[in-house]
């Protein structure tokens with residue numbers, strides 16, 4: 062139920078969000094009135110020029126940062142701090158080196174705040190091992206895995222406790238192109254099986270289109286939403302989807318918008 066008391070299909074909403082950071086060089090105005098929402102079960106990606114505030118937005122949704130003005134709402138309620146109902150996946154493999162793959166995936170399930178009955182944990186872990194192509198590695202430790210596999214563990218760990226919202230900040234940025242595409246496909250099939258609400262930050266327009274229902278394009282800093290594009294491309298998407306005329310055309314269009322924004326990036330803007 063939302064703060065207004067109305068039933069709400071929005072899992073996450075940014076309403077007039079403004080944020081500046083102070084530094085030695087003065088105040089840097091980063092977000093200048095950001096408005097968009099992500100519906101339940103929707104996969105939305107945010108792309109934008111470097112430094113436009115994408116990670117800041119995600120940090121606000123996670124509850125690590127707060128807006129100077131405006132509101133960030135999760136399930137209709139104001140975000141006031143981190144919450145296990147919102148899982149986060151970062152670029153760096155945020156998995157515990159001292160735990161096995163299975164124990165890493167089970168980590169969130171074992172937290173007090175997670176209400177999944179203990180008897181279901183092993184089944185859930187097995188399902189994610191399979192969905193993320195990790196069957197056979199349950200007892201392995203992170204040091205024994207490739208970077209791509211570690212990131213698959215991080216994604217499985219985020220999905221496993223069934224959070225209402227998944228927040229992913231460049232989860233594949235550190236990986237080579239081939240591994241990256243493979244992980245996008247694993248994430249896509251996991252998402253089709255699970256239908257969670259996901260907000261993904263990425264530099265890659267191709268990644269955004271491949272995974273998303275909608276893509277939010279941010280303007281240069283101080284930034285706002287420049288465009289919101291529906292990705293009307295059938296699911297499930299496969300490696301061949303990337304080669305279809307509609308995919309290539311949308312990619313060209315979005316890259317054009319992004320290029321026009323990147324060329325207007327300013328070094329710093331007084332508040």
Ligand SMILES: Nc1ncnc2c1ncn2[C@@H]1O[C@H](COP(=O)(O)OP(=O)(O)OP(=O)(O)O)[C@@H](O)[C@H]1O
Pocket residue numbers: 082083084089091109110111112113114115116117118
């Ligand atoms: N805690 C902070 N203190 C001071 N400045 C910050 C802080 N967090 C972010 N910034 C600045 O705000 C701007 C936006 O940062 P942010 O990381 O959100 O952008 P981004 O769009 O995710 O960037 P990139 O695409 O390069 O990853 C940057 O100029 C950054 O240096």
